[in-house]
Amino acid sequence: MSAKVRDTSCRRVSPQARSVDQSATWSGPRCCAICPDLPALPSAWTFSPFQPFLPAIPFSYVTDEQSIATMANKVEGMVGKTGLDLLVNSAAVLERGSLSSVSSQGMNHTFQTNVVGPLLITKALLPLLHLATKEHPPGSPGVAIVNISGILGSMEEISKNNDSMGYSYPISKAALNMLTRCLMIDLKDTGILTVALHPGWVRTDMGGPKARISVEESVAQLCTVISSLSSADNGAFLDFRRKLLPW
Numbered sequence: 245m246s247a248k249v250r251d252t253s254c255r256r257v258s259p260q261a262r263s264v265d266q267s268a269t270w271s272g273p274r275c276c277a278i279c280p281d282l283p284a285l286p287s288a289w290t291f292s293p294f295q296p297f298l299p300a301i302p303f304s305y306v307t308d309e310q311s312i313a314t315m316a317n318k319v320e321g322m323v324g325k326t327g328l329d330l331l332v333n334s335a336a337v338l339e340r341g342s343l344s345s346v347s348s349q350g351m352n353h354t355f356q357t358n359v360v361g362p363l364l365i366t367k368a369l370l371p372l373l374h375l376a377t378k379e380h381p382p383g384s385p386g387v388a389i390v391n392i393s394g395i396l397g398s399m400e401e402i403s404k405n406n407d408s409m410g411y412s413y414p415i416s417k418a419a420l421n422m423l424t425r426c427l428m429i430d431l432k433d434t435g436i437l438t439v440a441l442h443p444g445w446v447r448t449d450m451g452g453p454k455a456r457i458s459v460e461e462s463v464a465q466l467c468t469v470i471s472s473l474s475s476a477d478n479g480a481f482l483d484f485r486r487k488l489l490p491w
């Protein structure tokens with residue numbers, strides 16, 4: 245969320261934490277965040293039960309493949325052979341635009357950031373996610389990719405709105421939902437779960453001051469949902485209250 249847990253983030257749980265409570269999969273202390281605005285990070289993480297024990301990684305563009313490769317090397321250096329338990333793809337842009345103002349440039353920029361970025365970041369960090377699955381007992385919900393989507397990416401839900409928020413954003417979130425499903429199919433036998441989460445209408449730069457919930461509430465609820473994920477949720481589109489959303 246705005247200057248908060250809005251960025252592409254990854255977190256690692258220590259084996260020690262898991263041995264205390266196998267059901268609370270992501271309650272452990274080792275985290276790192278990959279984000280463009282490091283000064284905002286400390287307050288961001290205070291909203292989350294995932295406390296930052298690893299230094300944050302400055303990371304400029306989710307769409308720049310060289311930047312992604314450098315970031316993945318740094319994450320590997322931090323988590324080592326134990327791998328990565330959780331990847332949250334959250335960075336996104338929202339460009340409103342009417343049918344008369346929509347442009348190829350705007351569509352491409354949004355698609356690159358909201359869809360291609362999460363795909364390439366997932367690809368770059370996949371070896372570390374695979375490594376982490378080796379630490380989890382069979383059948384336990386150990387490792388996950390969480391794509392922060394939005395209710396505007398739901399074809400059924402958007403029909404209930406008077407305002408679609410333009411073209412590029414809802415189309416990109418629908419594509420991100422499809423990316424979630426493609427990853428689920430590809431990774432189904434690997435022990436890595438993939439879900440799409442709607443964070444609610446949140447008071448961030450994107451959500452605006454009139455949005456219904458605070459960043460603190462959204463992040464707390466998202467963390468609760470993430471902590472409760474199981475294999476039954478693989479490929480699901482859930483909201484911050486754990487309600488199943490229609491595609």
Ligand SMILES: NC(=O)c1ccc[n+]([C@@H]2O[C@H](COP(=O)([O-])OP(=O)(O)OC[C@H]3O[C@@H](n4cnc5c(N)ncnc54)[C@H](OP(=O)(O)O)[C@@H]3O)[C@@H](O)[C@H]2O)c1
Binds near residue numbers: 246280307357448450
């Ligand atoms: N707020 C809501 O009501 C709401 C509702 C539904 C879904 N969501 C989703 O929740 C997630 C977080 O949204 P938010 O409300 O926190 O939005 P936000 O306030 O606009 O923040 C978006 C974040 O993404 C980063 N970002 C954008 N383009 C990037 C790029 N190319 N490379 C790296 N970082 C980039 C931004 O960095 P800079 O600040 O440096 O540009 C910013 O940190 C998004 O996926 C959004 O679609 C939000």
